[in-house]
Each structure stands twice: as structure tokens, then as C-alpha cells.
Amino acid sequence: MTDIIQILILGLALGGVIALMGSGLALVFGVMRIVNLAHPSLIIAGAYIAYWGAKLTGIDPIVMLPVAAAIMAGIGVLMYRLVFEREARNAKYSEMTVLLTFALAMIVEGVLGGLFTNTQRVTSPGYATDAFFLGDLFIPKGQLYAGLISLVIIGALSLFLKYSRLGYAIRATTQNREAAELLGVNVNLISVLAFAIGIGLAGAAGSLVSFVFSFFPAKHWEWIAMLMSVVVLGGMGSILGTVVAALLLSVIAAFVGTWVGATWSTMTFFLALFVILLIRPQGLFGEKPEMA
Amino acid sequence: MTLARILAATTALALAATAAHAEPIRIGASLPITGGLSVSGEKHRRGYELCTKLINAVGGILGRQVELIVSDNRSDPATAINQYERFINVDKVDAVYGTFSSRLTFPVAAILSKYNMVHAIPSGAALRIYEQGYTNLFYFQVSAAEYIGKDVVAVIRDLIPAGEGPKTVAIVSADDFFANALAAGLLGEKIKDPATDREITDLAPGYLADAGIKVVMQEKWPEEGFNDWLNLANSIKRSGAEMIIGLTASEEEAVQLTRSLKTVGATPKLVYLSQGAQNEFIEGVGKDAADDVMIHTNWHKDAPFESTLVGKPFNNADFVKAFEIEYGVEPDEDSAIPFAVCQGIEQAITGVGTTDNAKMGEWLHARTMDDPVRTILGRFAWDERGLAKGKSHIMTQWQDGTLKFVYPTGEFEGVAPFSYPKAGF
Numbered sequence: 001m002t003d004i005i006q007i008l009i010l011g012l013a014l015g016g017v018i019a020l021m022g023s024g025l026a027l028v029f030g031v032m033r034i035v036n037l038a039h040p041s042l043i044i045a046g047a048y049i050a051y052w053g054a055k056l057t058g059i060d061p062i063v064m065l066p067v068a069a070a071i072m073a074g075i076g077v078l079m080y081r082l083v084f085e086r087e088a089r090n091a092k093y094s095e096m097t098v099l100l101t102f103a104l105a106m107i108v109e110g111v112l113g114g115l116f117t118n119t120q121r122v123t124s125p126g127y128a129t130d131a132f133f134l135g136d137l138f139i140p141k142g143q144l145y146a147g148l149i150s151l152v153i154i155g156a157l158s159l160f161l162k163y164s165r166l167g168y169a170i171r172a173t174t175q176n177r178e179a180a181e182l183l184g185v186n187v188n189l190i191s192v193l194a195f196a197i198g199i200g201l202a203g204a205a206g207s208l209v210s211f212v213f214s215f216f217p218a219k220h221w222e223w224i225a226m227l228m229s230v231v232v233l234g235g236m237g238s239i240l241g242t243v244v245a246a247l248l249l250s251v252i253a254a255f256v257g258t259w260v261g262a263t264w265s266t267m268t269f270f271l272a273l274f275v276i277l278l279i280r281p282q283g284l285f286g287e288k289p290e291m292a
Numbered sequence: 293m294t295l296a297r298i299l300a301a302t303t304a305l306a307l308a309a310t311a312a313h314a315e316p317i318r319i320g321a322s323l324p325i326t327g328g329l330s331v332s333g334e335k336h337r338r339g340y341e342l343c344t345k346l347i348n349a350v351g352g353i354l355g356r357q358v359e360l361i362v363s364d365n366r367s368d369p370a371t372a373i374n375q376y377e378r379f380i381n382v383d384k385v386d387a388v389y390g391t392f393s394s395r396l397t398f399p400v401a402a403i404l405s406k407y408n409m410v411h412a413i414p415s416g417a418a419l420r421i422y423e424q425g426y427t428n429l430f431y432f433q434v435s436a437a438e439y440i441g442k443d444v445v446a447v448i449r450d451l452i453p454a455g456e457g458p459k460t461v462a463i464v465s466a467d468d469f470f471a472n473a474l475a476a477g478l479l480g481e482k483i484k485d486p487a488t489d490r491e492i493t494d495l496a497p498g499y500l501a502d503a504g505i506k507v508v509m510q511e512k513w514p515e516e517g518f519n520d521w522l523n524l525a526n527s528i529k530r531s532g533a534e535m536i537i538g539l540t541a542s543e544e545e546a547v548q549l550t551r552s553l554k555t556v557g558a559t560p561k562l563v564y565l566s567q568g569a570q571n572e573f574i575e576g577v578g579k580d581a582a583d584d585v586m587i588h589t590n591w592h593k594d595a596p597f598e599s600t601l602v603g604k605p606f607n608n609a610d611f612v613k614a615f616e617i618e619y620g621v622e623p624d625e626d627s628a629i630p631f632a633v634c635q636g637i638e639q640a641i642t643g644v645g646t647t648d649n650a651k652m653g654e655w656l657h658a659r660t661m662d663d664p665v666r667t668i669l670g671r672f673a674w675d676e677r678g679l680a681k682g683k684s685h686i687m688t689q690w691q692d693g694t695l696k697f698v699y700p701t702g703e704f705e706g707v708a709p710f711s712y713p714k715a716g717f
Contacts, residue, residue: 010520118325118545121576129581185599214548216331216544217330218328226519240443257523258523261512262464266514
């Protein structure tokens with residue numbers, strides 16, 4: 001029984017971090033139909049901001065979180081204006097963004113490599129390799145803090161989307177871009193804002209990831225498939241769905257890793273993607289697409 | 293001025309002009325500068341570039357400057373193959389330097405053999421690379437990965453008092469060319485040629501069984517995308533093993549594994565990792581967790597290896613100094629090994645007076661321990677497969693934040709006492 005609880009704890013703690021990593025991706029797809037393959041590379045950019053903040057000034061990576069989020073949100077605004085805005089009305093927008101963001105991911109990786117070298121980095125606040133021990137059980141502090149902060153950020157984002165005026169506008173744009181525009185929503189401004197929030201979330205996730213995983217510019221290729229699995233399972237664009245999917249898959253992966261073998265734990269995400277596309281393509285919380 | 297003097301002066305001028313305008317010696321290297329192997333790939337580039345720069349600073353090889361062409365293969369085997377094809381057929385290089393990792397070296401070896409190019413390998417430890425019947429391979433490390441376990445067990449046998457050594461071991465490894473090869477030797481598995489299924493060698497019973505150490509846990513993680521380190525570390529701890537062997541494919545994995553073992557509070561008596569001698573390891577895991585962790589290496593900054601560069605003495609200490617001046621950081625093994633590869637190619641070209649690869653290969657094969665290739669990794673002479681003869685690893689151990697070498701004892705100065713057992717992470 002202790003074993004089961006321990007695996008559950010480790011799965012949930014990891015799931016919380018993956019949820020934050022995936023939530024920006026879900027938001028950006030939900031509002032703008034941008035399949036942002038560059039998202040994990042931007043998480044790594046956020047991790048570098050936290051790393052250098054910690055290295056140069058001794059600031060804790062958790063304290064660096066708002067700074068990383070703000071810087072990345074600013075970069076998000078620039079990116080949207082330069083890359084995505086002009087194609088926003090293109091009928092093949094979503095398909096185009098796959099290629100655009102793939103290129104963007106390679107560019108971000110190259111820039112990060114140029115700026116910070118390809119050396120692997122990790123931040124090491126004391127809690128990153130410490131744990132609370134409760135009898136035979138332990139809760140890793142680093143993942144616990146990262147997971148809890150992730151859930152708080154996602155909770156705040158959900159409240160913002162649900163109750164604020166801007167949140168209404170973002171959700172309206174998500175549901176029907178044309179109708180929102182007809183009702184007076186400045187969809188272009190809303191798109192910039194939502195994109196900036198999405199990339200800001202990548203920055204926030206980056207500062208937490210910086211002490212959970214080690215990272216280097218090319219690391220993002222290992223994350224994109226895992227994050228896409230989480231977002232698709234959650235229902236392409238649903239933030240709540242992404243959180244549930246991240247927690248669920250991480251817990252399943254932890255059990256698979258322990259009972260079947262570590263080689264198979266990574267497979268869990270892809271197997272889930274495969275199964276979900278077969279039996280419920282709209283994901284856990286997505287709406288069923290209308291038949292033409 | 294007499295006619296003879298005028299003629300002599302003109303001839304001298306003409307010769308000088310020829311030397312100055314002699315075609316450079318072009319050498320190609322495809323490296324994983326980006327992608328999963330980028331950490332080591334970038335360091336390999338530094339090793340090659342520094343060596344080239346130092347050679348050119350003293351007039352080049354055979355009076356010709358060396359032009360180094362490095363291409364980024366993005367850690368992708370197909371790209372690495374294409375780039376070597378391109379070096380040979382389009383860039384018309386005179387020689388090549390090998391790439392990093394067994395994964396990339398294995399397919400590249402077939403291409404370089406096809407063109408009869410001398411294949412000086414900085415990193416490609418899997419035995420099966422050397423069992424394909426190629427005659428152009430020269431490995432610039434101590435031994436194939438399958439045989440590394442011998443030196444690990446030697447430390448336990450020779451440096452730990454009888455009866456106090458670890459009796460049980462948890463062995464965890466990346467599902468990777470290099471790590472699998474190392475595990476095969478420790479566990480005594482059969483090595484097969486992947487293409488023909490032919491048995492190359494049977495390593496039974498394995499070095500661990502030889503030493504009377506019982507394997508109580510064995511686990512592999514996938515080559516890429518593995519995140520569940522804490523869960524793995526927890527399983528290791530629960531196995532109660534007295535020794536932990538972590539066969540990682542990269543030093544990044546060594547950092548993740550060690551941090552996780554610290555987090556779960558594992559308390560083994562001895563830890564051996566296949567990576568972790570690099571500077572990033574100590575930065576990533578911290579002094580306490582790294583203390584007493586044992587790692588095999590081919591090189592150590594304090595090892596008094598004597599070597600030459602373009603015919604002049606150039607020792608390991610000279611390399612460390614030159615590297616620090618050039619890059620502002622201390623070198624580690626990942627830059628030292630490619631530097632040695634560059635020394636080997638330079639000595640072969642100088643030795644035969646031409647860039648004819650067939651002759652260079654013959655010259656390298658003719659080396660003996662008395663008349664070896666002299667590098668900053670020590671002396672090299674190879675068997676017919678391309679594996680170094682008569683060398684053993686330097687076993688190192690992190691002690692108080694510094695990487696000390698603890699084995700072999702008595703071979704050179706500066707060996708630190710072995711620290712055992714490990715006092716937690």
C-alpha cells in the first residue's frame with residue numbers, strides 16, 4: 001500500500017509541473033488555433049532566465065518566476081506581431097502555424113545555443129533535492145513546490161478567463177472569432193494578449209522546470225510530444241482538460257515505470273494519445289467537432 | 293652580386309611563396325553541435341579547433357595550414373553520414389576526424405571504410421563497431437565499453453579491504469548503444485552483431501559475478517524523453533543495494549539521476565557512474581551529492597601525460613593551459629579526447645609525409661607501445677580491430693568538490709586515497 005501511495009505522490013507532483021508546461025500551449029491553441037511547436041523551446045528560454053537570475057544575483061528561481069513570465073510575455077507580443085498576425089485570417093492558419101512554429105522552435109534553439117552555449121544547466125535551490133519524509137513515504141520538495149505553484153497559476157488564469165472582462169473577450173474569441181468581432185471585440189488585440197499570456201506561462205513554467213529537470217537548448221524536442229499528448233487528451237484548448245490529463249498521465253506513467261519498467265513510462269503518453277484519438281478524438285474536455 | 297647568389301635568392305623566394313600559397317590540409321568533422329548530444333558535441337568542437345589553431349600557429353603540418361570544417365549533424369545518424377559523404381566527395385577533404393557517441397559512429401564507420409579514410413574515433417565505445425572487419429579504425433580511448441567494468445571491479449578488489457566491499461548492486465542504465473555495451477560486460481551478456489545476429493563474444497559470467505557482487509535490481513530507461521527520475525531513484529533505494537551503478541548516456545542524465553538519489557535519501561556504500569567527470573556535473577548536483585561518486589575516465593587534468601604536437605613536446609599540462617587561455621574554462625575529457633584525435637592525425641600525416649589515407653593507416657597500425665602515437669591521453673598503439681593496446685582507465689572520484697584520480701595506484705604521481713564508504717548524498 002505504501003508503494004502505491006508513494007508512486008501516486010510522485011506522479012501527481014510531476015503532473016503538476018507538466019500541467020503548467022502544457023497550459024500555455026492549450027491556451028494559445030484554444031484562442032488562436034496556433035499549434036505552437038515552439039512552446040517547449042520558450043519554456044527553456046524561461047528556464048535560462050531563472051538560471052542566470054539565480055547564478056548572477058543568487059535570487060531563488062521561484063522568485064524569478066514573475067520576471068521570467070514578464071520577459072517571455074513581452075517576447076510573445078513581439079513574436080505574434082512579427083510572425084503570426086499577418087496570417088491570422090488565412091483559411092489554412094492552423095496548418096500554417098505548425099510549420100511556422102516548427103521553424104520558430106529551431107530558431108529559438110539556435111539563439112539560445114548562441115547566447116548560453118549547449119551546456120546543460122539546472123538551478124539548485126536547497127529544496128530541489130530535498131524531501132519531506134513521513135514514515136516510509138517521502139514528498140520531494142522541489143516537485144511539490146513546483147506542482148503547487150503551477151496549480152495556483154492555472155487556477156488564477158482560470159478565474160481571470162471566467163470572471164474578468166478581458167477573460168470574457170478571450171473566451172468569446174475562442175468560441176467564435178467572427179461573432180466576437182461582430183459584437184465589438186477587438187480580436188486582434190485579444191489575440192496578442194492571449195498569445196502573450198500563453199508565452200508568459202512558458203516563462204513561468206521555465207523557472208519552475210529549471211530546478212526540476214536539467215535543460216539545454218535542444219531539450220525541447222523531448223518535451224513537445226509529451227506536451228502535445230497532454231493537450232490533445234485534455235481536449236485541444238481546454239486548460240482544465242490539460243491539467244487533468246497531465247495529472248492522469250503522469251500518475252499512470254509512474255505506475256507503468258515502477259511495475260512494467262522505466263522504458264515504458266515515456267510510452268504511456270504516446271499510447272494515451274493513440275487511444276484517445278481512436279475513441280474520443282475531441283479529448284476529455286473538448287467539444288465534439290460538428291459534422292460537415 | 294654573383295649570378296649564383298641571384299639564382300639562390302630567387303629560388304628561396306619561390307620556395308617561400310610556394311609554402312605560403314600551398315593548399316591547406318582540409319579536415320572534416322561532423323559533430324552533434326545541437327540535439328540531444330550537443331553538450332559533448334560542442335566540447336568536441338573546442339578540442340578539434342584548439343588543436344588546429346595550435347598547429348597552424350607553428351606553421352601547420354608539412355608546411356601547410358590546416359583548414360578544419362565542422363558540420364552540425366544535429367545528433368542525427370543520417371545527417372552525420374551525409375556530412376561525411378559531403379566532406380569526401382564535395383569538399384574533397386584530405387582527412388577526417390570522428391564524431392561523438394557510439395550511436396553516430398556505428399553508421400559513420402561504414403561510410404569511412406568504403407572510402408578508405410583513416411577513421412580516428414574520439415567516442416564510439418561499443419565493441420560491435422570494431423567487429424565489422426573494418427581496417428581503418430583507431431579508437432582514441434582506453435577500451436571498448438564492454439571492458440570498462442573490469443576497471444570498476446579492480447577498484448573494489450584492490451582498494452577496499454576484503455570483506456568490506458559491497459555485496460549487492462542496483463544497476464540502472466540508459467537504453468543506449470554505449471550504456472548497453474557497458475552493462476553487457478558487467479552482467480556477462482552475449483554481444484551480437486545487430487545486422488547478422490552473429491555472436492561476437494560471450495562476456496559470461498560478467499565482471500560483477502566475478503567479483504561476487506549480486507545484482508538485486510536492474511532497470512533501463514528510454515534513450516530520450518525520460519522524466520520520471522524520482523520514481524526510478526525510489527526503486528533503487530527500496531532495493532537496498534549497497535552499490536549503485538548508473539550507466540548514463542550523457543552527463544545530463546548523470547546529473548538527473550544523482551539529484552534524484554539525493555532527494556529520495558538513498559544511502560549506498562559505493563556509487564559508480566559512467567558519466568559525471570565533467571564540470572557541469574558538480575555544478576548540477578553540488579559538492580555533497582557528488583562526494584565519493586566514482587567515474588571512469590580516459591583523461592585527467594593532473595595526469596602527467598607527455599605528448600607531441602607538430603614534432604615538439606606538448607604535454608597534458610600545456611593542453612590544460614592553452615585551453616584555459618582560449619576558452620576561459622578548465623577543459624574536461626570531452627575536449628581532451630578530440631584533441632588527442634587531432635594529434636594522432638597530425639602525427640600520421642607528418643609520419644608519412646603525405647595525406648594519403650592508406651599510408652597514414654599503415655603508419656598508425658605500425659605503432660607500438662615503444663614507438664606510439666603520443667597524445668595528451670598518453671601513448672596509443674592499436675590492435676587490428678582498432679582498439680587501444682595495453683591501457684587501463686583512470687578511475688576518478690569526486691572528493692570535496694574536486695575530481696581526484698584514485699586508480700591505478702603507482703603509475704604516476706598525484707593519486708588520491710580512495711574514499712569509502714560514501715556518506716549519503
